[in-house]
Amino acid sequence: MSTPVKTKTFDPSAYGPWAVVVGGSEGVGAEIAFRLADAGVSSVLVARRPEPLAETAEAVRARGVECRVVSVDLTSEGATEEIWAACEGLDLGLVILNAGANTYGAEFVESDMARVQSVIDLNITSPLQLIRRFGPALKARGRGGIVVMGSMAGYLGHADMSIYSAAKAFSRVFVEGLWLEMREHGVDVVEVILGVTRTPAMIRAGLDMDLPGMTVSEPGEVAEEVLASIGNGPVHVCGGEGNQKGVEFSSGVNRGRVVAGAHKRMKALRGED
């Protein structure tokens, strides 16, 4: 018998009173922290740059909950332990792993392996370490949630970002296994797949997000959908029918047609056509 599709909506009492939002200083992460605050959930926000972190924390506190910050680079030695220490003593029920990015675009055979490793560290090693650190406490607690941010890029290979797309594929398949394991212990796990989202990071990257026919989401609407999808794992595709169809196309069995077709579209997004 197949598992029935869950259609839970966000219920803070199932997770709170504290959450850690890794990558919580701006864009989607900050919008998640605001919505958690509005639901009465306090948060620990993690990011590198102290100023946006402090600003977002202030805005979270203004909504009537507590907020702690950790300014750390997730790819640095000891980052996981620093975040864990900042959460000491908190009844933490939600781990949101939002930080991630393609920090290095290069043709693989010409690439600098240290920078390749850094993409792997941010998108694979850090989420694994954090889940290994926080997971046992959620399991013992018998309720809670883990959200990992995925990407439509993780459904197929991409030129000049083959490591990032492979990392997001790894993340999705890993989360499916984790979902099976943790549901036995009352913990919800979900990989939320983002399509193109107008975050400050994407704006800074200078991508042309206004191509005809492209689905572009705003950080606030994505945050709303992330919170509503926590109980609907293992995978939730954000952004409605357009992105759903994109993921279905990207999962097609004629891989040459799929990968080459998406490559053309990606070149247009990067303004290379």
Ligand SMILES: NC(=O)c1ccc[n+]([C@@H]2O[C@H](COP(=O)([O-])OP(=O)(O)OC[C@H]3O[C@@H](n4cnc5c(N)ncnc54)[C@H](OP(=O)(O)O)[C@@H]3O)[C@@H](O)[C@H]2O)c1
């Ligand atoms: N935006 C899109 O179109 C899109 C599409 C598909 C998937 N995604 C995925 O969605 C997630 C969020 O994407 P986004 O960057 O656009 O969103 P965002 O939520 O606007 O910001 C990312 C957050 O992560 C933090 N961060 C980034 N690198 C970090 C590091 N090395 N150490 C600590 N914190 C770090 C950033 O702060 P600092 O810079 O100060 O560290 C920021 O708080 C990522 O996992 C991304 O792969 C995004």
